[in-house]
Amino acid sequence: MSADATSTAAGAPLVGLRNVSKRFANGTLALQGMSLDIGEHDFISFLGPSGCGKSTALRLIAGLTRISSGDMHWSGAAAGNSKNGKTDRDLGFVFQEPTLMPWAKVFDNVWLPLKLAGTGRDAAAPVVKQALEMVGLSRFADVYPRELSGGMKMRVSIARALVTHPRLLLMDEPFAALDEMTRIKLNNDLLAIWREHRFSVVFVTHSVYESVYLSNRIVVMAARPGRVIDEIRIDEPYPRGEDFRTSTRYNAHCTAVSQSLHGALHGVDIDH
Amino acid sequence: MASTSITETHAAAPLADADAAPSEASLRAHEDRLRRRESLLRIAVPAAIVALLLLAWEWTVRANNIPHYILPAPSLIIRTLFDNWESLSNALWFTVKLTLLALAAAIVGGVLLAIAFALFKWVEIGLFPIAVILQVTPIIAIAPLILIYVSSTTAALLLCAWIVAFFPILSNTVIGLKSADSNLRDLFQLYKASPWQTFRYLLAPSALPYFMAGLKIAGGLSLIGAVVAEFTAGTAGKETGLASRILESSFRTEIPMMFAALLLVSLLGIVIFIVFAALSRVVLGHWHESEMRRER
Numbered sequence: 001m002s003a004d005a006t007s008t009a010a011g012a013p014l015v016g017l018r019n020v021s022k023r024f025a026n027g028t029l030a031l032q033g034m035s036l037d038i039g040e041h042d043f044i045s046f047l048g049p050s051g052c053g054k055s056t057a058l059r060l061i062a063g064l065t066r067i068s069s070g071d072m073h074w075s076g077a078a079a080g081n082s083k084n085g086k087t088d089r090d091l092g093f094v095f096q097e098p099t100l101m102p103w104a105k106v107f108d109n110v111w112l113p114l115k116l117a118g119t120g121r122d123a124a125a126p127v128v129k130q131a132l133e134m135v136g137l138s139r140f141a142d143v144y145p146r147e148l149s150g151g152m153k154m155r156v157s158i159a160r161a162l163v164t165h166p167r168l169l170l171m172d173e174p175f176a177a178l179d180e181m182t183r184i185k186l187n188n189d190l191l192a193i194w195r196e197h198r199f200s201v202v203f204v205t206h207s208v209y210e211s212v213y214l215s216n217r218i219v220v221m222a223a224r225p226g227r228v229i230d231e232i233r234i235d236e237p238y239p240r241g242e243d244f245r246t247s248t249r250y251n252a253h254c255t256a257v258s259q260s261l262h263g264a265l266h267g268v269d270i271d272h
Numbered sequence: 273m274a275s276t277s278i279t280e281t282h283a284a285a286p287l288a289d290a291d292a293a294p295s296e297a298s299l300r301a302h303e304d305r306l307r308r309r310e311s312l313l314r315i316a317v318p319a320a321i322v323a324l325l326l327l328a329w330e331w332t333v334r335a336n337n338i339p340h341y342i343l344p345a346p347s348l349i350i351r352t353l354f355d356n357w358e359s360l361s362n363a364l365w366f367t368v369k370l371t372l373l374a375l376a377a378a379i380v381g382g383v384l385l386a387i388a389f390a391l392f393k394w395v396e397i398g399l400f401p402i403a404v405i406l407q408v409t410p411i412i413a414i415a416p417l418i419l420i421y422v423s424s425t426t427a428a429l430l431l432c433a434w435i436v437a438f439f440p441i442l443s444n445t446v447i448g449l450k451s452a453d454s455n456l457r458d459l460f461q462l463y464k465a466s467p468w469q470t471f472r473y474l475l476a477p478s479a480l481p482y483f484m485a486g487l488k489i490a491g492g493l494s495l496i497g498a499v500v501a502e503f504t505a506g507t508a509g510k511e512t513g514l515a516s517r518i519l520e521s522s523f524r525t526e527i528p529m530m531f532a533a534l535l536l537v538s539l540l541g542i543v544i545f546i547v548f549a550a551l552s553r554v555v556l557g558h559w560h561e562s563e564m565r566r567e568r
Contacts, residue, residue, distance in 0.1 A: 064458050093462055099455040103477045103559045112473070116463040144559055 012075050013037035014168055014200050015061060020070035022056050029225035030056040033070070036219065036228070038168065042200045045211035045218045047261065053226020054204045058170050061202065062093050091168040092161030096176060098153035100145040106132070107141040110160045117164070131159040134193055151182035155189075162193070171203045175210070187214060188241070195238055208261060212253045213245060220260045230260045344528040349535060352528040360517060364536050367498055367513035370426070371544070374433030375494040379487070381434065382441030389442075390449035390475070407439040411497055415504035425505055432501030437494035441486040448482025449475050481560045484552040491544045499537060514540075
């Protein structure tokens with residue numbers, strides 16, 4: 001099982017970033033010279049204070065924001081089919097809010113990525129059901145999002161991101177708005193799904209504890225300008241459970257990551 | 273003592289919070305309570321006032337022996353309505369047709385224009401002032417010109433009613449099409465949705481609540497437009513509506529007939545309002561806040 005934590009080195013990276021920067025039209029340098037290789041079955045956390053460019057980096061990888069300078073390379077398999085020159089990235093995205101369509105039932109929300117790709121309702125039904133089972137919501141296919149709790153909505157959002165079986169799952173502070181109990185439960189469930197389906201995750205968070213618990217690699221970032229200041233490996237075996245969460249090793253990792261993060265905050269006025 | 277003080281602090285904390293910054297949920301709950309009380313009062317109070325007014329009216333007319341050519345009693349108005357039902361029902365049908373046709377044209381025109389506005393910035397910049405000019409110029413002032421230039425009276429009436437009714441649909445639908453959630457837009461971009469897919473599955477449903485609000489306004493306005501235009505047109509034309517009946521009976525000082533036709537206009541307006549309110553509930557009731565019935 002410990003092989004899980006060290007599987008990154010094998011083979012070419014899924015996505016490679018070389019010296020990637022993003023400057024917004026108003027002149028703000030949101031991200032400066034980021035280099036990163038996202039390997040097969042990595043669980044990478046972007047950790048840092050507000051304004052450190054972690055969400056920007058995620059949007060760059062997703063292709064939702066244009067890179068100002070630098071290179072991004074997708075491995076052949078993950079790049080998928082290219083149609084009219086545009087690369088079809090093999091990824092799923094989970095936003096900070098569940099971002100469900102309030103007018104559509106849970107089933108239709110999860111079906112959406114397949115529907116947009118031209119898969120009909122009947123053809124998609126088994127895959128959608130499977131995705132809902134994965135997040136433990138198979139009984140809720142026929143309800144509207146407003147009838148669900150915050151945690152359940154987030155599960156639907158995860159099911160929607162995974163319904164296309166992407167190689168890479170991008171998550172932008174997905175559990176930040178949830179209560180502690182729900183967050184722990186979702187952390188555990190996410191790890192279980194990740195281990196079973198062996199995709200890679202890039203997980204944006206501002207919680208040291210969450211990042212140490214989940215990831216095998218933590219990218220520590222600093223603000224003004226947004227940049228990477230450190231990368232810390234958490235070489236702990238999966239599955240990780242309550243034993244790990246209460247272990248001294250977990251605490252030691254948290255301390256190390258916190259110290260690195262404090263380096264990021266040092267000398268910077270924190271105005272929030 | 274200790275236990276009381278604990279419960280007090282527990283009880284005081286949320287209250288203090290609510291005072292400092294009422295949460296969205298508590299505001300909504302409060303709004304909901306107000307709305308429910310209001311909807312009950314909305315029916316009870318006007319009904320009681322109307323009933324009282326009618327009784328007072330009937331009594332005043334009878335007690336003072338007011339002649340019917342000055343002020344007919346409600347009972348006489350009802351009788352006139354039934355006695356002249358054939359002529360009045362024809363007029364009612366014409367007005368209904370005119371109103372619904374104008375509204376249908378307003379929906380088609382308003383929505384198509386709104387889509388063009390939302391898709392092409394320069395169409396909006398170029399055409400919006402014209403839409404505003406059409407909207408702010410009183411229809412009663414344009415109607416005579418339209419009646420001169422458009423040879424078919426029915427077409428002229430339709431045009432007048434359309435001008436009044438299309439603007440709320442246009443402006444509401446434009447706002448609705450622009451108000452789609454930005455994360456959902458990103459999601460559609462991520463999955464390479466075609467412009468048509470984005471419109472069909474994201475923009476149109478997002479715009480629906482706004483469109484329905486516009487439709488409720490436009491329903492009433494199309495009736496007003498139809499009646500105003502017909503007043504301007506006078507009693508000319510082969511087919512005539514309720515406004516012509518009112519004009520006609522005013523020339524003949526048939527006051528009860530005027531009231532009977534007026535009653536039908538009002539009832540038509542009320543029916544249109546109720547139909548669109550119900551439609552809005554059917555279309556949005558299962559997901560949109562504005563039409564949600566809350567369980568408590």
